[in-house]
Amino acid sequence: MRLTLKIWRQAGPNVAGRLVVYAADHVSPDMSFLEMLDVVNEGLIKKGEDAIAFDSDCREGICGMCGLVVNGIPHGPDRGTTVCQLHMRRFKDGDTITIEPWRAKAFPVVKDLVVDRSAFDRIIAAGGYVSVNCGGAPDGNAIPISKDVSELAMDSAACIGCGACVAACKNASAHLFMSAKISHLALLPQGQVERARRVVQMVTQADAEGFGSCSNEGECEAVCPKEIPISNIARMTREYLRAVVRI
Amino acid sequence: MPSRPRSLDSSIGTKLLVGFTGFLLFLYLILHIGGNVMVFLGPDTFNGYSDLLLSNPLIIPIEIGLVMIFLVHIYKTVAMTLDNRRARPVKYARKKSAGAPSRKSVASSTMIVSGLWLLLFIVIHVRTFKFGPEYETASGVRDLYRLEMENFSDPITVVFYLISMLVVGSHLWHGASSALQSLGIDSQTWTPRILLSGKVAAVLIAGGFIVITVWAFSQGART
Ligand code: HEM
Ligand code: FES
Numbered sequence: 498m499r500l501t502l503k504i505w506r507q508a509g510p511n512v513a514g515r516l517v518v519y520a521a522d523h524v525s526p527d528m529s530f531l532e533m534l535d536v537v538n539e540g541l542i543k544k545g546e547d548a549i550a551f552d553s554d555c556r557e558g559i560c561g562m563c564g565l566v567v568n569g570i571p572h573g574p575d576r577g578t579t580v581c582q583l584h585m586r587r588f589k590d591g592d593t594i595t596i597e598p599w600r601a602k603a604f605p606v607v608k609d610l611v612v613d614r615s616a617f618d619r620i621i622a623a624g625g626y627v628s629v630n631c632g633g634a635p636d637g638n639a640i641p642i643s644k645d646v647s648e649l650a651m652d653s654a655a656c657i658g659c660g661a662c663v664a665a666c667k668n669a670s671a672h673l674f675m676s677a678k679i680s681h682l683a684l685l686p687q688g689q690v691e692r693a694r695r696v697v698q699m700v701t702q703a704d705a706e707g708f709g710s711c712s713n714e715g716e717c718e719a720v721c722p723k724e725i726p727i728s729n730i731a732r733m734t735r736e737y738l739r740a741v742v743r744i
Numbered sequence: 745m746p747s748r749p750r751s752l753d754s755s756i757g758t759k760l761l762v763g764f765t766g767f768l769l770f771l772y773l774i775l776h777i778g779g780n781v782m783v784f785l786g787p788d789t790f791n792g793y794s795d796l797l798l799s800n801p802l803i804i805p806i807e808i809g810l811v812m813i814f815l816v817h818i819y820k821t822v823a824m825t826l827d828n829r830r831a832r833p834v835k836y837a838r839k840k841s842a843g844a845p846s847r848k849s850v851a852s853s854t855m856i857v858s859g860l861w862l863l864l865f866i867v868i869h870v871r872t873f874k875f876g877p878e879y880e881t882a883s884g885v886r887d888l889y890r891l892e893m894e895n896f897s898d899p900i901t902v903v904f905y906l907i908s909m910l911v912v913g914s915h916l917w918h919g920a921s922s923a924l925q926s927l928g929i930d931s932q933t934w935t936p937r938i939l940l941s942g943k944v945a946a947v948l949i950a951g952g953f954i955v956i957t958v959w960a961f962s963q964g965a966r967t
Contacts, residue, residue, distance in 0.1 A: 505837075516837055566836060566839075569836060569838040569839040570840050570842050597836055597837060600834050601831060601832055602832065602833050665842060667828070667832075668828035668831055669831035670755070672755070700754050700756055701754065703755065704754055707831055708831055709755070709828035709831035709832070710758055710759060710828055712855070713852075713918075713926060714846060714848040714852050715848070716846045718846065719842035719843060719845055719846035720842045730925075731928045731930035732928070732930070733928075734760065734926070735928040737751075737754075738928060
C-alpha cells in the first residue's frame with residue numbers, strides 16, 4: 498500500500514508546530530498502525546532526519562500509553578480499541594491519513610505526537626486511592642458485595658487512563674476518566690472510607706488542571722478503548738451531590 | 745475541601761445548575777404551549793385564560809423566578825462555553841464524530857448559537873406581547889387574541905417566529921434529555937426512554953408553536 502501521511506511535527510513544548518506531509522510507500526496491510534510509523538521513522542533516520550515522536554508501550558491495548566488522533570478520531574476508526582491495535586488493512590491504497598496528538602490545554606505537547614498526561618496522575622493523587630491497608634489478597638467471598646455491583650466496578654476499573662476521552666470531547670473534559678475512577682472505588686466496600694472526600698478532591702483537581710466541563714454528547718464513550726459508558730458521569734454527579742450534602 | 749457555595753462553581757456544580765435551570769425552562773415551555781393552544785378555542789376562551797393567569801397574585805413572584813432562572817442559565821452557559829473553549833487552545837486540523845453511541849448532533853454542537861438566538865427572540869417576544877399594545881375586549885380584559893392575530897398577519901414576524909421555533913426545537917433536541925443526565929439521572933432502563941422522550945417533546949413543542957403561528961397567519965389572510 499502507498500499512503501500519504503499528514504503528521505503533526507512540533508520540536509518542543511513551547512514552539513509552533515505544523516502538519517508535515519510524508520509518503521509511506523511500503524506499507525503492508527498486516528502492519529499495525531504503530532509498526533507503519535516505525536517503518537516511516539526508520540526511513541527518516543536513514544535520511545538523517547529527526548524521527549517522529551509518539552508514545553507506546555505494550556502494543557496490545559492494555560497499558561494506555563499510546564494515543565493518536567487518526568483522521569479526526571482518537572485511537573482511529575475502530576470501536577473499543579487503542580491505536581496500537583489498529584491495523585493498516587483498515588485503510589485503502591492511496592489514502593491520506595492525518596495524525597495529530599491529543600489536543601487539550603491540560604495535555605501540553607512534549608514533542609510531535611507525545612503529550613504530557615501527568616494531569617491525570619495529579620487527579621489520581623488527589624483522591625483516586627484507598628488508604629486503608631488491605632493486607633494480602635482477601636478471600637473474595639469474604640467481601641460483602643453482590644456480583645452485579647462488583648462487575649459494574651470492574652467495568653469502570655477497566656479504564657487504562659489513555660486520555661482519549663479528553664481528546665474526543667469538544668470541551669476537553671476529563672469527566673469520563675474521573676467518573677470511571679470514582680465509580681470503581683465508590684462501588685466497592687474498600688472505597689467507602691474516602692468516598693465523599695475523593696469525588697470533591699478529584700473534581701477540584703481536574704478543574705484546576707484546565708480540563709473543560711461536560712456537555713453530555715458522549716464522544717468520549719464512543720472513542721474509549723474500554724467502552725466505558727457515560728452513565729459513570731451521571732454516577733459521579735450523584736456522588737458529588739451526596740458528598741456536598743454531607744460535608 | 746471546598747465549601748458548599750464554591751461547589752456550584754466546579755465543573756459538576758455548573759452542570760447541575762445548567763441542567764436544573766434548563767429543565768425548569770423546558771417545563772415552563774410545556775406550560776406555555778399548553779396555554780397557547782387555547783387560541784384555537786376562540787378569542788373568548790383565550791382572553792379569559794390569559795386574564796385568569798394575569799390576575800393571579802402569584803404571577804409576579806413566578807415571573808421574577810422565571811427571570812432569575814433565565815439569568816442563571818444564560819450566565820452559567822456562556823461562562824461555561826468560554827471556559828470550555830479555553831480548555832482546547834489548539835484546535836484539531838481534522839476532527840470527526842466517532843458515531844454511535846455518541847449523542848453528538850448538529851443540535852448538541854450548536855447549543856450556544858441556538859441559546860443566543862433564543863435570548864434575542866425572547867427579548868423581542870416579551871416586548872411584542874407582554875409589553876405590547878394594551879387592547880381591551882368589550883368585557884374589559886386584555887385582548888391578547890387581537891394582538892396575536894395582528895402580529896402574525898405580518899409575514900416578516902411570521903418568518904422570524906418560524907425560524908425561532910426551529911431553533912428552540914434544536915436547543916431542546918439535545919437539551920431536554922441532556923438536562924436529566926446533567927442532574928445525574930440515569931439508568932439502563934430509563935436513559936433510552938429519556939433520550940427518546942426528549943426528542944419527541946422537542947418536536948411537539950416546536951411543532952406546536954409552528955402550527956399556531958401558521959394558523960394565525962392564515963386567519964389573517966382570510967379576513
Ligand atoms: C426558552 C429558553 C431556553 C430553554 C427552554 C433552554 C433549555 C436548555 C436545556 C434543557 C439545556 C440542557 C441542560 C443540560 O445539558 O444540562 C440547555 C443547555 C444550554 N443552554 Fe439553554 N435554554 C434556553 C435558553 C437559553 C439561552 C437564552 C441561552 C443563551 C446563552 C442558552 C444556552 C445554553 C447552552 C450553551 C447550553 C448547553 C450547555 C452544555 O454545553 O451542556 N439557553 N438549555
Ligand atoms: S501501547 Fe499499550 S495500549 Fe497501546
